[in-house]
Amino acid sequence: MSRSEIMNAPVLEARNVSKTFVTGSHEVKALDTLNLSASKGECLAIVGESGSGKTTFANMLLGIYPPTTGEFFLDGMLLPARRNLVLRRTIQLVQQNPLSSLNPRRTVGASLRLALDVHSIGDRPGRSLRVGALLEEVGLPAEYAQRYPSALSGGQRQRIAIARALACEPEILVLDEPTSALDVLVQARVLRLLDELRHRRNLTYVFISHDLAVVRNIADCVAVFERGKLVEQARTQNLFSNPAHAYTRSLISAIPIVTDEEDELRRTMMEPRHAH
Amino acid sequence: MSKPILSIDDLKLTFKIYGNQVDVLHGISLHIAHGEKVALVGESGSGKSVTARIILGLLQELTAARISGSLQFEGVDLEKLSRRDRRALRGTRMSMIFQDPTSSLNPVYPINTQFYDVLRRGNAKISVKDARMRALSLLEDVSIPEPERVLDSYSFQMSGGMNQRVMIAMALANEPSLLIADEPGTALDVTVQAQTLHLMRDLVERRGTSVLFISHNLGVVREFADRVYVIYRGRIVEQAPTRELFHNPGHAYTKALMAAVPRITGGGIPDLPADNKHFEDPMVDRFREDVQ
Amino acid sequence: MRRVMWILLSNPLSVIGLLLVGTVIFSAVFADFIAPFPSHRGAVVDFSNFNQPPHWPNIFGTDLVGRDLFSRILFAYRISLMLGVVVLAIAVPIGVTVGLAAGYLGGWVEFALMRLTDVFLSIPPLVLAMSVMGLLEPTLTNGMLAVTTMWWPWYARLVYNITRSESQEGYVLAAEIIGASRLHIMFREILPNCVPSIVTKMTLDLGFVILIASSLSFLGLGVQAPTPDLGSMVAEGGNYLPDSWWLTVFPSLAILIAVFGFNLLGDALRQILGGDT
Numbered sequence: 040m041s042r043s044e045i046m047n048a049p050v051l052e053a054r055n056v057s058k059t060f061v062t063g064s065h066e067v068k069a070l071d072t073l074n075l076s077a078s079k080g081e082c083l084a085i086v087g088e089s090g091s092g093k094t095t096f097a098n099m100l101l102g103i104y105p106p107t108t109g110e111f112f113l114d115g116m117l118l119p120a121r122r123n124l125v126l127r128r129t130i131q132l133v134q135q136n137p138l139s140s141l142n143p144r145r146t147v148g149a150s151l152r153l154a155l156d157v158h159s160i161g162d163r164p165g166r167s168l169r170v171g172a173l174l175e176e177v178g179l180p181a182e183y184a185q186r187y188p189s190a191l192s193g194g195q196r197q198r199i200a201i202a203r204a205l206a207c208e209p210e211i212l213v214l215d216e217p218t219s220a221l222d223v224l225v226q227a228r229v230l231r232l233l234d235e236l237r238h239r240r241n242l243t244y245v246f247i248s249h250d251l252a253v254v255r256n257i258a259d260c261v262a263v264f265e266r267g268k269l270v271e272q273a274r275t276q277n278l279f280s281n282p283a284h285a286y287t288r289s290l291i292s293a294i295p296i297v298t299d300e301e302d303e304l305r306r307t308m309m310e311p312r313h314a315h
Numbered sequence: 316m317s318k319p320i321l322s323i324d325d326l327k328l329t330f331k332i333y334g335n336q337v338d339v340l341h342g343i344s345l346h347i348a349h350g351e352k353v354a355l356v357g358e359s360g361s362g363k364s365v366t367a368r369i370i371l372g373l374l375q376e377l378t379a380a381r382i383s384g385s386l387q388f389e390g391v392d393l394e395k396l397s398r399r400d401r402r403a404l405r406g407t408r409m410s411m412i413f414q415d416p417t418s419s420l421n422p423v424y425p426i427n428t429q430f431y432d433v434l435r436r437g438n439a440k441i442s443v444k445d446a447r448m449r450a451l452s453l454l455e456d457v458s459i460p461e462p463e464r465v466l467d468s469y470s471f472q473m474s475g476g477m478n479q480r481v482m483i484a485m486a487l488a489n490e491p492s493l494l495i496a497d498e499p500g501t502a503l504d505v506t507v508q509a510q511t512l513h514l515m516r517d518l519v520e521r522r523g524t525s526v527l528f529i530s531h532n533l534g535v536v537r538e539f540a541d542r543v544y545v546i547y548r549g550r551i552v553e554q555a556p557t558r559e560l561f562h563n564p565g566h567a568y569t570k571a572l573m574a575a576v577p578r579i580t581g582g583g584i585p586d587l588p589a590d591n592k593h594f595e596d597p598m599v600d601r602f603r604e605d606v607q
Numbered sequence: 608m609r610r611v612m613w614i615l616l617s618n619p620l621s622v623i624g625l626l627l628v629g630t631v632i633f634s635a636v637f638a639d640f641i642a643p644f645p646s647h648r649g650a651v652v653d654f655s656n657f658n659q660p661p662h663w664p665n666i667f668g669t670d671l672v673g674r675d676l677f678s679r680i681l682f683a684y685r686i687s688l689m690l691g692v693v694v695l696a697i698a699v700p701i702g703v704t705v706g707l708a709a710g711y712l713g714g715w716v717e718f719a720l721m722r723l724t725d726v727f728l729s730i731p732p733l734v735l736a737m738s739v740m741g742l743l744e745p746t747l748t749n750g751m752l753a754v755t756t757m758w759w760p761w762y763a764r765l766v767y768n769i770t771r772s773e774s775q776e777g778y779v780l781a782a783e784i785i786g787a788s789r790l791h792i793m794f795r796e797i798l799p800n801c802v803p804s805i806v807t808k809m810t811l812d813l814g815f816v817i818l819i820a821s822s823l824s825f826l827g828l829g830v831q832a833p834t835p836d837l838g839s840m841v842a843e844g845g846n847y848l849p850d851s852w853w854l855t856v857f858p859s860l861a862i863l864i865a866v867f868g869f870n871l872l873g874d875a876l877r878q879i880l881g882g883d884t
Contacts, residue, residue, distance in 0.1 A: 088504035101784060127786040140777030144799035150778075154785045193359075200781070207785060222358035222531065227575040230584045249505055252577040256584050279579060293509035295534020297561060297576045304580050333613055 048115070049076035050243050051083075051100075051211055056109035058095050069095040072108065073269040075262055077211075082237060082244040084254040084275070086290065087264035093247050096264070097213050100245065101132055113211075128158050131204035135216040137196035141188040147174075147199050148184030154206035173202040178232060194225035198232065205236065212237075213245045218253065230257055252294050255279055263287050282308060318390055320493050320525040321370065322346035326384035328365060328374070328549075339365055340549045342384065347493065350523040352516070354540035354557075356530055356572075362549040363529045367495050370527070371411060372401045389492060406436045410491040412515075414498040416478035420470035426450075426481055427466040430488065437489030453484040457514055476507035483515050487524065494519060497529045512539060533576055537561055545569050547594055555601040565601060567593030614879050624871025631865045635685040642678035650833040658851055668853035671843070676853060679835040680861045686836055687865065690751055691816040695809055697755045702762025703805065707793045709763070710770025721767060727760040733822060740828040750829045754819055758812070765808060769801045803880035810876055814869030821862050837862050 058070040070092040077083035087093040099106045105120035112118065113129060134140040141150055148170050155166045171181030177198040188196055197217065204212055217233065218226040234257060237244055248254050254261055254275070261278045263271040263286065271284040282288045292305055328340035340362045347353045357363045368374045369382060372393065386393040388409065393401065405411075413419045421429060430450035434441050441449075447466065454462035457480040470478050479500055486494055499515070500508040516539055519526050530536050536543055536557070543560050545553040545568065553566040564570045571594070574585045615621050639645050643664050653673030661668045667676035709720040727735075736753035743749040773779065774797070782792050821838030823829040830836035837858045844854025 088506065103780075103783075124786045127784065132781070132784045134777045134781065136777055140781050142778040142782075142796055142800070144802070145796070150781075153782065153787055153791075157786050157788075157791075203781065203785070223533070223572060223575045224358065224587060227577075227585050227587055230577070231586065234584055250577075252579045255579050255581055256577045276581075279581070289506055291579060293506040294579060295509075295532055295538060296579060297533050297537055297573060298578060298580070299562075300580050301578055333610055 048078070049112075050079040050114055051245070052076040052112040052115075053096075053100070054109055054112065056096070056099065056106045056111065058092070058099060058104075059107045069267055070099075070106075071268045075269065075272070077243050077245065077260075079243055080237070080241045081259045082246055082257055084246045084248060084258035084261045085264060086248055086251060086254055086261055088249055088290075090266060091264035092267040093264050094215070095267075097132075097215055097245065097247055100211075101130055101213055102127065124158060128207045129209055130211045130213065131207050131209035132213045132215065133197070133200050133204050133217045136220050137193055137200050138188075138220075140200050141196055143188055145187075146184065147186050147188065147191070150199065151184070151203050151206050154203055158207060160206070160208065169206075173206055174199075176205065176236070177202045178228075192225075193221050194229055197221060197225075197229055201229075201233070201236070205240070209242070211243045211245065213247070215247045216249070217246075219248070219250065226253075233257070250294065251279075251291055252296070263290065279304070279308075319346040319348050319387075320351075320389060321527070322387045323366075323370070324385045324387075326366070326369065326386065327382070328362070328369065329381040331379050331381065338549065343546070343549070343551055345544050345551065345554070347525045347527060349492075350520075350525055352519065352526040352528060352539060352541045354528040354530060354536040354543045355546055356533060356536050356543055357546035358531055360548075361546045363531075363546050364497055366546075367411070367497050367527065367529050370495060371405055371409065372398075403436075406433060406491075407489045408491055409493040409495065410486040410489065411495045411497065412482050412486050412499045414500075415502040416482045416500070417470055417475055417502075419482055420478055422469055422471050425467055425469055430466070430485060433485050433488050449488070450484075453488055454481070456487075456518060457481075457484045459484075474507075475503045476511060479503060479507070479511045480514065483511065483518065487518060487522065490522070491524060493525045493527065495527045495529070498531065499528075501530075501532075508535075515539075533561075533572060545572070550595075551598055552594070552596070553599040553601075555599070559601060565599035567591075567596055569599075611879050615875055618875060620871055621875030624868050624873075624875055627864055627868025628872050631684055631868060632688065634681045635688045638678075638681040638685050642675075642681045644675040644678045647674040647678045648682040648833075648835050658847075658854075660851075660853055667857040668851075670840075670854060671847075676840075676857055679840065680837070680858060683835040683837045683840065683858070684861065684865070686747075686830060686834060687817045687820060688813075690747070690754070690820045691813045693751050694754045694758055694816050695812060697751075698758035699762050699805065699809060702759035702764075703766050703798070703801070705759070705763040706766025706768075707770050707797060707801075710767040711774055711793050711797060712789065720763070724760045724763045724767075727757065728764070730757070732757040732819065736819070736823055737826070737828060740823065745828045745831065747830050747834070750820060750823055753823070754816060758816070761812075762805065762808070765804060766801050769804055770797050773797045773800050803876075807873055807877045807880055810869055811873030812869075814866035814873070817865050817869075818862065 053073065053075045055072050055074060056070065057072040060067045060069055085093045085096060098104055100111060102118070102120070102122045110117055118126060151170045151173055152166055155161060155169060161169050170184050174181050174183050179195060179198055191199070214233065218229050221229060230253065236242060246254065246258055258275050260272070260274050262269055263284065265286045271278065271282070271287050273283070278287065279291070282291060288308065291308065296302065323343060323345050326340055326343045330337045330339055343366060345353070345355070355363045355366060365374060370386060374380050375382060388404070427447060427450065431443060431446045434446045434449055450466055451462045454465055459465050459477065459480055465473065465477065465481065500511050503511070512535065528536065528540055540557050542556050543554065544551050545566065547568045553560070553564070553569045555565065560569065561573070564573050571587060571591070575587055577584065615625060634641060651674055655673065656669055657673035658671055659665060659669045665675045665677065667680065670676055670679070705720050705724065709717040735757045739753035739756060740749055779792060779796060782796050820829055821841070824836045824838030825842045827839070827842065829838055832839070840858035841855050844851065844858065847854055
């Protein structure tokens with residue numbers, strides 16, 4: 040295999056994945072059969088509104104519940120429904136709400152150490168140092184290990200949630216609306232941190248979001264979900280310069296924007312050009 | 316120009332919690348003219364929502380809150396009104412829309428009943444039948460396709476967007492002169508939020524209702540407001556007409572806010588300077604029109 | 608912690624609660640030193656001074672065999688408190704474990720454990736205790752056993768409800784994704800979030816355990832003579848009302864003070880810690 044082939048081999052693949060929830064005699068198709076893949080070190084954005092199936096997709100990827108049909112592949116290997124510790128460690132999650140994702144009654148250090156203990160990463164005395172190093176990696180002083188989440192701001196908590204996911208030394212990070220609960224100044228800093236970490240650690244991101252403006256600036260490729268269907272999939276550049284699907288266009292036009300250039304982009308995008 | 320609908324002068328708010336004093340507002344002054352749509356934009360904890368609650372008179376009843384400064388609404392000093400008169404203003408001359416439409420509606424009563432209660436605040440003698448007719452026309456105003464069906468529904472039977480429209484219709488039911496919208500539609504999907512926002516803008520423009528629009532989202536403010544106040548840690552740091560503010564932000568904080576918003580034209584994630592000492596700089600006031 | 612003290616001391620009712628509970632605990636612990644006649648806790652007879660109304664040095668009067676009532680009440684507090692502490696020390700861990708397991712694991716574990724809890728909850732406490740005491744010998748140990756069997760289900764249900772709602776929190780999901788064991792999630796992640804409610808309920812319950820234990824001994828099913836016990840003192844004195852009023856009034860007041868004190872303190876803690884019981 041040539042170097043470029045190794046680079047482009049998908050690290051993550053969803054083949055014919057679908058999910059139907061059954062409650063009593065009721066069947067709800069949460070996700071229609073779809074195929075998706077992400078290359079190593081890339082950021083794949085999954086975009087959609089509530090009920091689009093983007094959370095269902097993430098939950099299946101994380102192994103919270105199995106797909107009804109289809110499989111996930113990691114580095115070409117089938118991901119089983121019941122995952123052992125090694126596989127769990129490989130795919131980690133950063134949740135939307137940093138208020139609820141940290142245990143209010145445990146210190147930051149204890150929350151971070153959990154991952155190290157569970158996966159026996161490093162020797163026991165070395166773990167405290169590692170906790171400090173993780174905190175510094177996400178831009179917080181090592182002393183924050185002693186603090187409780189209530190003594191931290193929203194942005195700091197989200198940094199800790201990121202550090203906790205990194206503690207497992209994952210290959211793939213599922214980011215579920217990681218900045219939508221944050222203020223815009225904080226959002227910019229956290230997004231920047233995520234971008235840096237991805238390059239430094241060569242991580243693959245699955246970035247779930249409803250905000251196309253954020254996606255535009257962080258993702259390499261985008262998959263647009265609408266009501267359980269994958270309606271469009273493209274490189275980020277192409278998606279914004281030439282959105283193919285009507286739903287993608289309506290999503291782009293709904294984003295609140297702040298500059299005239301963006302207005303201009305939207306106008307040209309909306310103009311009927313070549314028919315698809 | 317006529318007298319402003321609302322004018323706030325040097326409003327200060329201090330909370331006393333467990334023997335500690337927390338200053339929340341450090342002297343805020345703002346005014347809203349007839350038919351003007353004014354935005355108060357800031358981050359969480361900046362004091363924008365408590366300002367709305369003070370205008371509505373919801374905070375005055377808390378014993379922990381110390382409030383000073385003057386609040387004039389339609390030429391009347393709000394602080395001189397009795398509690399009862401003040402309460403009578405809410406939902407009639409001034410009304411409000413909150414963030415989450417679904418939890419703002421009572422799930423126990425059908426929409427019709429809630430409309431009747433709202434309309435009765437404005438006109439105590441209104442009959443059930445007249446109220447229903449009025450509610451129907453209000454729901455048509457907010458482009459609800461089947462108003463009859465919606466009136467007989469409960470809030471939990473409808474989508475968030477539909478509930479939001481109902482909330483807007485109710486808030487405008489008694490023809491208020493001031494509408495306070497606190498982060499309206501933030502809990503909704505982006506496409507629905509955009510739709511309801513346009514709808515609300517058209518409606519208040521048609522009726523000449525003044526609006527105080529409270530938001531953390533600069534893009535939404537740009538779509539909606541005529542004039543913007545930027546609030547940072549309990550101080551107004553800049554005010555300007557919307558176009559001017561977005562074209563040429565004056566205050567360091569406003570500039571940082573603008574820079575931090577990701578653009579759909581790309582350009583990467585902004586690299587914000589770590590220091591924010593200029594955020595406390597004096598206010599940049601670029602309101603040219605003379606309001607007196 | 609400073610915040611807790613500040614709120615406790617700023618509310619007059621909780622200050623009263625704190626004082627009452629402090630008095631009860633102090634009397635129980637230091638009964639040997641406070642009691643004017645420490646030997647009267649046992650089988651002492653002094654017929655020269657029996658059934659006397661309050662007078663110096665017997666400030667609460669004396670009982671039918673001439674023992675100092677005040678001294679006996681102090682020692683009765685010691686027994687009551689010990690009973691309460693031991694009952695809770697056994698009932699709380701059992702109830703908490705059952706509640707955590709049922710609430711977090713769900714499925715058939717939840718079904719089995721919670722139905723068992725319901726069965727225990729549906730039996731009137733005093734009836735259950737009486738039947739246990741009836742089957743076994745009416746001793747202090749059996750008394751504790753009886754009270755314990757009816758106490759754990761309340762903690763099971765309390766912890767079950769909290770666990771159910773905490774399980775929806777993001778931190779539980781986070782621990783699951785990391786791969787933490789179920790035991791870790793139950794006892795290290797969820798349990799600390801139940802502690803405020805458990806502590807509040809334990810404070811309230813200390814009063815109630817004392818009350819129930821007194822009721823049992825009032826019926827002759829609890830602590831046996833000559834060990835001093837508030838319930839049996841009230842029962843005994845009841846036969847000599849209204850002439851020898853002090854025999855009933857002082858032990859009853861003692862029960863009232865303890866129960867009232869623990870209730871006030873428990874209510875205050877509930878407000879501060881925000882637990883739901």
